[in-house]
Amino acid sequence: MSPGTTNSSLLPIMRNEYSLDSVCCTRRTLHTFSHMWIVENFSSYLEDPEPIICLSSSPFSPVSGCSVATQWRLVCYPKGNYGASSNYMSIFLEYIKGERDIKAKAEYSLVNRKCELTEMRKDAQFSIYKCGNSRGFINYVKFDTLTLVENETLDDDKLKIYVRITIMDDAITEETKYQEFDDNESVNFTTRGFESLVKDFTQLLLQSTSKMSDIKIRVTVPYGDCNSDDSFESPVTFHAHKLILAARSPVFAAMFSNRTLENTTNTIDINDLHPNTIQSMLEYMYTGKVTDIKNSTVELYRCADKYQLEDLRSQAEMALMNSLSIDTSAEILLLADQHHSEDLKSRVIQFIVSGNLKAITQTDGWHRYVACTPDLVTEVIQATAIE
Known part of the structure; x- marks a missing residue:
């Protein structure tokens, strides 16, 4: 045998053998939920003479998990909060109702007229939210770029703010049976297979x-x-x-x-x-x-x-609801009536009678699609009376 070489047969056989009598597993569940807030006539807030304007969304809650009883809301300062840099809009997530502290992080985006997420900003790590606390970005996005037509951020002067929140539950350790693959790996394989x-x-x-x-x-x-x-x-x-x-x-x-x-x-x-x-x-x-x-x-x-x-019909119906405007409402109303979509028709009529009736009845669309359909005109009039 030459120097520096080793006869492998002389080495001890290394075995990776062990036995298990019991196994425990520590789990921590992450619950993610989302919310979209639509601010209509957004440019009017930028033109308002008040230096600081604060807008708040309606409360919303997770749909599952241990935190379903909590309530949250978005807070927006169209022209910036105190301390914001010039020409920046501020956005915050506020924890408004709950009996315990919550570990959470948020991801903010704007939805443009193509239904794409833009201006995405997200928390780098989880933070502890106490009831009444809010966190977000003082300098979220320059507000003077939001109104540029080429940016396609505003859809009929509507600013659509989308937030996705992830809540971290406490870790739980429990005894379990040993498995070669855990449930999360199975889900990952299923997701990759679908993709x-x-x-x-x-x-x-x-x-x-x-x-x-x-x-x-x-x-x-x-x-x-x-x-x-x-x-x-x-x-x-x-x-x-x-x-x-x-x-x-x-x-x-x-x-x-x-x-x-x-x-x-x-x-x-x-x-x-x-x-x-x-x-x-x-x-x-x-x-x-x-x-x-x-x-x-x-x-x-x-x-x-x-x-x-x-x-596909449901997806298109949701997109139609989100695209309601003075110019499009008459055509969408006729469409909903022709295809017997009561939810869409109700949404359009509510939009028409909620302060938009005069403007809509003066559009070409109204005379083309609705004025020549007496039943639709009657429904709008009846809804106006109720309103």
Whole structure:
């Protein structure tokens, strides 16, 4: 044997063997909940002559966990709190009701007109909140940049503030049975599997061609006026898969289960919806989400109702509620009435009679969509009387 070498057979065999008679586990649960606060006519607060303006949201609470009885609220200073740098808006989270101290941290964002989270600021670590305490950012965002059109932060002069709060419970140690993988790891595997599935189906949609798919959707819409008889754009064709469409929509399932023209020719002709709407519908059917739902919300709602895509209809309905304005309310009211959405109709009528009636009845939308529908006019008048 040469110097410096070792015969491995002479080394003792190292074993990592042990026995377990019992196991305990220390757990700490984190509960996350969120809230969105919409401040209408936000620019009016920036133009107010008062140097310091304080706005407060309504109280909100966690929906689960040990802290469901606690109450919180957001506090906003549009032109800054005392001590804030010039031209900065301040934002705080206040713990307003609870019987014990809470360990929590918060993440603040603004929701722009594309429903994207912007200006994200979050606490670096957990803090102890005593009842009556508030924490946040004095210099949250420069308020003179919020009103710039190119930033797309304000949606019809509405500032949408989104907060996500994480509450840390006390640690608990208890005896448990030994497991190779804990529940959290199982959840992580499930989440990663779902994300991978969405990614793969996104690629399937993007790469669909006449060779890879078995159905094509041909969308033809008229130029300008939808009542035109002979001025049509060139058809836009989408390729898809019958099995996926049928699994997602009862309408497509019935279409492909019978000897319909669409099932025989492997072509679906659509002339009452625009290509962008069909593209958004396919994105939802393949991935469960729509990248920018606000681009065609009204028509996407009609599309979801037509093909009985209930979750997409609910998403579009929520987006419509958030986009209510003096200019859009008449069209949305007619849409809700035509598609028998009582929740959406009630929300629109409440918006109209809550101080906006005069302005809305003077819009082109009112005369185009509502004034010619006596039943809707009657409902608005009756609601006005109650109000």
